[in-house]
Amino acid sequence: MTDQIDQSVGLTLSLSSTVPLYRQLFDAVVDRIRSGTFPPGFRLPPSRDLASALGAHRNTVVRAYEELVSAGFLSSVVGRGTFVNVLDSKLESARPVASAAELSDGQRMPWASLLSRGASAEPLGRSDRLSTTTPPRGAINLSGMRPDPDLLPHELLRRCFDHVVKNESGPALSYAPREGLLRLRELVAKDLGQHGVPARPEDIVITTGSQQALDLIARTLVNPGDPFLIEATTYPGAMNLLSAAGARLVPIPSDGEGPTLEALDRARNIGAKGLYLMPTCHNPTGRVISAARRAAIVEWSRAAAVPIIEDDYACDLELDGIAPPPAMRALDGDVIHVGTFSKRLIPALRIGYVVCPEALRDLLIPLRHAMDLGTSLLLQHTLAEFLDRGYLRAHLKKTLPLYKERRDALAKALKTHLPASVRFQKPVRGFTIWLELPKELDVEAVYLEAKRRGVIVSPSLLHDTQAQPQKGMRLTFCSEASPRLIEGAKRLGEAFKAVMKTSKAPREEARTIDAV
């Protein structure tokens, strides 16, 4: 018996745990190797002895040892036993290592003179300055533009991942085909077809999120100095990439139906390389381009030889079941259509796509491949499995009503708490409500005052092009549950009133003049 106790080498197993016994043993041995309790060269007890000491079946110990050998933690030597490997192998010659800080004390690299214009582009700095990716702890987040982490289908994803690793094993862990996994492109093409966007698998290039798709398009089209048409208020992520590519951004103002044809016609002959649009759920305003305006813009694009980039990031986020007008890609095969699974599904998949005109395909693929050698094949397989099982439709069926409820809660609270001069429309899709602000109001002051009161919003400043931008504020209702959305609206109302009060006299004057 004493012998048997020794042979357990301090290891124990829990019969009540849901973790299989061999896995418990695997984990326990790894822990002891990491802590140094089982040093390199340590000999483990024979499986029969350890099994007996632990009161376990010998097969349990054999399986754990086999897996530990296979993972590289142990080596088995016939006739001698099972030993802990030397893991941090001391290499043959010791290396003199000086601290980099010490060594850099002399002459420093003149970095400022070495930077590209693209990296120092203004919008990049602006996004960074007003970045809200990490709001203060406890603050109410009316700014985050991503699905609520608590509503993400982590368990379904885990099942698909498990399935892929078990069925595809190693090959799914290697590099991806340049244009993306065929099975995924087939499923994306099918999904696009159901949304009225004609696409064959060979028209689709998988990208690392739709953000990379925009980068790819910008770099494919833009030489430094080239004009590029955008809306006067638009998505900062697109401005960042176009600016980094060296584009000169030319803002096009909008009326209620979308960018105006008058403004487009004025820009017809400036040599613009493209027109970037979010036709169905504009970020930040939520505006939809009407069917008639879409047709007119497509016609303009063909006549002016300026390609349209259609960013459909909010695909599937239909809160009221109202179909949007036809996609611009459905009107013209030369429209470059961009989509993503980050908003309707899971941001950490980092999977988006370009539906590209045939003539561009052979140019986009090598550059896309050069940029990061492809989107994780493992995640491409996992998403394909997720889509093929019908999990996406089921997930939307469950979550869209919850987002709809949140939208309604926020809209109602805003109506109660905001000053009458702040106007907004309840959106039928997407995650955002756009507040139109009185022209004379200092948007950044409201942003800062709201932040002091523990509410984070996105001021229009982030979305501006400096030319006739729409003054406003983007609120999102995806990141918080209804009670906090309501509390956020209340505090935001207080912030508005505080800012308006401190600047009342001059503001009232301005307002009167405006009204004339």
Added chain:
Amino acid sequence: MTDQIDQSVGLTLSLSSTVPLYRQLFDAVVDRIRSGTFPPGFRLPPSRDLASALGAHRNTVVRAYEELVSAGFLSSVVGRGTFVNVLDSKLESARPVASAAELSDGQRMPWASLLSRGASAEPLGRSDRLSTTTPPRGAINLSGMRPDPDLLPHELLRRCFDHVVKNESGPALSYAPREGLLRLRELVAKDLGQHGVPARPEDIVITTGSQQALDLIARTLVNPGDPFLIEATTYPGAMNLLSAAGARLVPIPSDGEGPTLEALDRARNIGAKGLYLMPTCHNPTGRVISAARRAAIVEWSRAAAVPIIEDDYACDLELDGIAPPPAMRALDGDVIHVGTFSKRLIPALRIGYVVCPEALRDLLIPLRHAMDLGTSLLLQHTLAEFLDRGYLRAHLKKTLPLYKERRDALAKALKTHLPASVRFQKPVRGFTIWLELPKELDVEAVYLEAKRRGVIVSPSLLHDTQAQPQKGMRLTFCSEASPRLIEGAKRLGEAFKAVMKTSKAPREEARTIDAV
């Protein structure tokens, strides 16, 4: 009893399966919903009845129903029952959808005139033309530069992924912090320290593979037309990105110790924005820059104000346990150091990193974020867990001896089968053997002849800068097991002989002249 049989609605469970019963039921119901056997609105049997019909415990059915409701496939209405959801909701207005091909028949977009110079850069086209990502079926792959899929630790990865999803759940599925997950940066810093590269977590920026790190650096430093120094024979992926950024590539020839100081001195005052090096395991030649040359190049870099980009893609691939000379980053904190987990671990993680000089950090992060909104947070968490458990060291302990065995097998077979005029050295690290070829040999002819014989190799053409390149051929021993490596060497030898034979007379002449 008839009632009970009806109540099973055709579902069955397998008691002998390792899949839990509630999961079997979940999957079976999803299958029937997808196939339309259970149409929208279909009412499922009460859990008690179904359990009884299946001979299962009622809790099994209750759990399956709960998960199906939670995933969005079913809805439960109190007092009425459990129903299949309408998943492909018909939206309110039907959409007229025309075929894009039809609509594009008229005037086409003049794409050729719309392209950027970057997207049409020569090296991009070259890589694409000679691309070997999908070698012919059955061909022996002596070209693929990735770990053997059969040796990838898919089961250990799955465990870490499971752990992350179970413990972090939704938040791990959202967007990543701009600079990368702190826990991962801490573990990478620790790993770098063990390799003699001084790095704090705040010096590290996580990228989507080291390829994106190179893209980030190129875009941060290069304005179109700027000179950039590279080796005369170098990694095509770096040439692609530098060219796409508009750099004018300036090749620096090497001697046995690395790039020569004479050539560097000639390039001292041309305004080069950087010097790209793979000091420890040059791709394609496998050459190592000597310790003395490293120190001299670092000194030159500081004097010339040309920053060094040190690409250490082959970190940890030490086949003979011989320590490389100190990292250049250990000699100077202004060296930009780049690394990856694609070669030593799993390509599909798509995780690399930049160790950046302090002065660059605040510029790199916004651009890196703009490029793809961050590397998958889920994969960052999973890799952190993998590293923290010590799985990487164990994995290398297991796989490096296997690669070493393959290297020895290939080297031995090459010695037997290649003509004497083809020379090579057995490398002490990495995945490649570099063949030096006689100057007069037509490398592309050998590449094509080998391909005809079912062997894929990488001709130096892919790695050339057109200025004093080293004529050769890169073979890898990571993609195939030893018997196929040996067979590949045999066929390659035959290909060499066939090409040399057809061009014997003029070649011999050329050789004589060369020897004078």
